[in-house]
Amino acid sequence: MDEVVRPSAVDRALRPLHAWVWRDPHRRARKLLRFAETEADGGRDLSRAAELTRDPLLRRLYLRHAEDELRHASLFLARGRALLRALPRRRSGFEANWLAPGERGLDDLRVGDEGDESLLAFLHLSEKAAAGRFALYRQVLTNDPATRAVFDEVLHDEAFHMSYTHTQLSRMATRGSRGRLWRARIGRLWKAYLRVAAALASVLGTLLLRVQYFVVLPPFALLARRAAKREPPGFMPARQPSPLTSLY
Ligand SMILES: [Fe+2]
Numbered sequence: 001m002d003e004v005v006r007p008s009a010v011d012r013a014l015r016p017l018h019a020w021v022w023r024d025p026h027r028r029a030r031k032l033l034r035f036a037e038t039e040a041d042g043g044r045d046l047s048r049a050a051e052l053t054r055d056p057l058l059r060r061l062y063l064r065h066a067e068d069e070l071r072h073a074s075l076f077l078a079r080g081r082a083l084l085r086a087l088p089r090r091r092s093g094f095e096a097n098w099l100a101p102g103e104r105g106l107d108d109l110r111v112g113d114e115g116d117e118s119l120l121a122f123l124h125l126s127e128k129a130a131a132g133r134f135a136l137y138r139q140v141l142t143n144d145p146a147t148r149a150v151f152d153e154v155l156h157d158e159a160f161h162m163s164y165t166h167t168q169l170s171r172m173a174t175r176g177s178r179g180r181l182w183r184a185r186i187g188r189l190w191k192a193y194l195r196v197a198a199a200l201a202s203v204l205g206t207l208l209l210r211v212q213y214f215v216v217l218p219p220f221a222l223l224a225r226r227a228a229k230r231e232p233p234g235f236m237p238a239r240q241p242s243p244l245t246s247l248y
């Protein structure tokens with residue numbers, strides 16, 4: 001399968017980093033559970049796509065694809081749970097999902113708003129990216145043959161998803177599939193940019209709040225404490241009532 005699906009050049013360059021991400025068995029288990037969620041999500045989106053398409057062949061293929069994704073979800077779930085059962089309890093930690101994500105499937109694409117051509121183009125690119133990533137994860141999981149076997153099985157289906165979406169796109173695209181693929185590529189780039197921007201905004205927001213808490217607030221707290229020291233202790237005597245001879 002490695003010959004059919006090759007990891008991208010960037011992922012190949014980052015291979016040591018991927019190996020490090022997958023080395024920790026707790027992180028490996030949690031990542032598999034997260035992959036199970038995204039696969040199940042993808043399966044639901046594909047079932048919806050099968051409902052919406054008017055093309056009978058595409059409907060059959062989408063349904064088969066949805067079944068595959070749901071099966072991947074149960075494979076990842078079972079392996080993640082088995083790993084966790086064999087490990088001592090530990091709090092969840094760093095998962096590096098931005099570096100080693102699972103299959104994004106239709107991501108946050110609204111299936112109902114897309115036509116068959118744009119859906120197929122988007123699916124093809126997603127499946128290709130997922131297959132490349134899974135091929136790399138499989139390569140770095142040398143010390144965990146059971147998890148490697150799960151990726152082996154999933155990878156086989158991803159290669160089929162990658163090829164059928166391309167074949168169907170070529171059949172459906174009246175003006176050629178290249179333009180569609182480029183538009184889908186730009187859409188994916190835009191989504192990747194939004195993801196990075198949101199992550200950066202979250203980091204900057206947390207940093208700013210911490211600076212406010214630890215740098216801006218302490219002087220005010222000190223001033224308030226000093227002012228409190230100048231106040232006489234105990235209850236203050238009530239003010240004398242003013243004679244009711246004036247309005248003021
Ligand atoms: Fe999958």
Ligand SMILES: [Fe+2]
Nearest residue numbers: 103127158161
């Ligand atoms: Fe897939």
